[in-house]
Amino acid sequence: MTVNPAHTALWTAPHASGAVDATVHVPGSKSVTNRALVLAALASEPGWLRRPLRSRDTLLMAGALRALGVGIEETVSSSSSVAGGPDGTGEAWRVLPAGVRGPATVDVGNAGTVMRFLPPVAALADGSVRFDGDPRSYERPLNGVIDALRALGARIDDDGRGALPMTVHGSGALEGGPVSIDASSSSQFVSALLLSGPRFNQGVEVRHTGASLPSMPHIRMTVDMLRAVGAQVDTPESGGEPNVWRVTPGALLGRDLTIEPDLSNAQPFLAAALVTGGKVVIPDWPSRTTQPGDRLREIFTEMGGSCTLTEYGLEFTGSGSVHGIDVDLSDVGELTPGIAAVAALADSPSTLRGVAHLRLHETDRLAALTKEINELGGDVTETADGLHIRPRKLHGGIFHTYEDHRMATAGAIIGLVVEGVQIENVATTAKTLPDFPDLWTGMLGA
Template identity: 85%
Template sequence: MTGNPALTALWPAPLASGPVDATVTVPGSKSVTNRGLVLAALSAEPGWLRRPLRSRDTLLMAEALRSMGVGIEETVSSTTSGAGAGADGGEAWRVIPAGLHGPATVDVGNAGTVMRFLPPVAALADGPIRFDGDPRSYERPLNGVIDALRTLGARIDDDGRGALPLTVHGGGALDGGPVEIDASSSSQFVSALLLSAPRFNQGVEVRHVGNALPSLPHIRMTVDMLRTAGAPVDTPEAGGEPNVWRVAPSALLGRDLVVEPDLSNAQPFLAAALVTGGRVTIPDWPERTTQPGDALRDIFTEMGGSCELTDRGLTFTGTGRVHGIDVDLSDVGELTPGIAAVAALADSESVLRGVAHLRLHETDRLAALTKEINELGGDVTETEDGLRIRPRPLHGGIFHTYDDHRLATAAAVIGLAVEGVQVENVATTAKTLPDFPDLWSGMLGISSGAAAAARRA
């Protein structure tokens, strides 16, 4: 355990006193914000991101692009008109493309989008760009991006590790062309190459040659955002070859992008409705989206709730009973910790499949969920590609989070139904969901003063 008080502090997860009944406004999508920043930085004209997520991962992305010469101006407005105004007020970022250049040093933190999306951007810069990050970032796979960029003409020094830290020696341009990669450990390898491909001299043809590709909705998100920015993209879904994506060289358009709420970050709040037999509304839930979190509507309904999508947003209602589920989460792996938390409180066994790649995320999520739920009295076993969860009466205790934001929110869900759960380092939720403890307390009708007193106790 680290001696840093910020990391060892224990947050008493509030126990629900009854069914929740709340409206929770969830901040913008990290995945959309960081893709939008990269595309805007590579565009031929300035663009806007409205309602962006302000979190550790997105601020790391913005600061990294600034270090390479991109202008990012942050504004706040309470009006609906005028330069810098959000769609209905709020924060907006104006992104001003510029000639990318080094030398620069990029801190990736432990953000997969930063460590994987930006080396291709750095290959287009004039000068060396060094990438470094948190200790865990050294252990996360990056070889798919490194090897692909070398094939496409980039010069990268990584001392043969296939991981951070590394330096990309940008030459101001990149040839591009066809490349084969094994992206079975992260769909971000594919997205990383596609996002910068319009600026490659020959575009790119990415051919995945490994095992099953995880998190396909995130690749669809990348493709949709590229097309909206004016890039021609051929995909398997559009009648192309299986596991092959082609992007032609083109000038990207400066966009005015309104960032959707982060549907994966809505998960703990929807889970609260399910676990307590209550009702939670998430405003502005999109009718159509490529976000993986949209799958929660079907998954949590199967586990015992119901939902209604209206102009107001998504309202999810629990019945007071939680059922087990047998589900393939290969497309939506990031939802696994929250689903595992609900499954540990269910009335029957659950099997979560297709998520072996989670062993390489912010932490080994499968091992961490197994250990922490079992230490609260649960019965979780790892399988080759997921988890088997047999519900048992749980008790209080410390739930360690391993600097993983989704472990922290999963622990909070369990704490709704189990008295005495203490969450280590709940502050790690700032990676993608700033102010989570206050949002959680607000949903439960607990004043911020009472919540702070509980944290001090």
């Protein structure tokens, strides 16, 4: 087997010589971009996505939709010198829905949104759609989507694994209707069914029957985006039953949507201000959003910073001290690696709770964070549903990433304060944050 040199290369994390003072243009949201692509592909008329994120996950989604017969045209205005530049300025994707068709093969990579959002779309195709991906994608749970689609009338071959690889045999339509699932391992199971629900003959009624749902903001994001393109959605928050979402069948409108900056990907830059006692400005931070990353304002303020939201964006300032935190991250689990990195540099212990589901993400993030921080001299203990972190004096060493983009950025945060930290496979950040090394060194004025 050929090993990609980028997977073994070591990147010396830049060490901050003083307080960071920078403005960082964060690329568009992966979560919004990939949801917008699916909704535009299922619409009854063309739509536009402006300032979309160009990363591995979003390009996999666009490539998969093209394989299913959807037209996606990329344009760059004359005001943008580089297509797909770090801030996406001037770039737009025009999506031309033409129905979905097979036979086709979809490469999901290791993108949860692609492997979970597209099987319901494939069930609407006229032909078979084969799903495959990276080896790690075979280990990530997909049973919630597979079982639900079968209950709604789809035919799927997965050899009983409840995981990839698999084939969805589309028949051109799906009856839809009520379905019960256990989405406790991923809120994406619910979002996947809701996104395609307007195109099912009876719409869809999704009832979650398991333990508490993680990442609820992502479901609210899905609902808001569905309503914005004309779908009728009933939710627990709008007076419906607890843990039940209903989508009425109907046509979806084409939209002209400008993608928000990815607030979760702003995390390492805000963390840089916090751990160095500096200041970072993130332009275009929305005043209202369903992105989980917006909670960073509250969490990092409690850990020692302060922030101001202006018409220009978010200004975040570190106080020079970093405090430990006891926090439930069940709704914002993707923020855990960065928060753990900051907690390892704090002046008091931290407990991060409600994130047992992270063991099923790009890697087992709880085990990975425990191992890597401890190998730099830290004191991290796994709990049943999270981490307990006791700050210790850290030293340099190799920080392994397990092909997980958020592990790479967590290591970079530690490297700002601890000299000699080397990040293995920093290129994995291209999954959702292209050009991270350049953005990071640019923040430091290098």
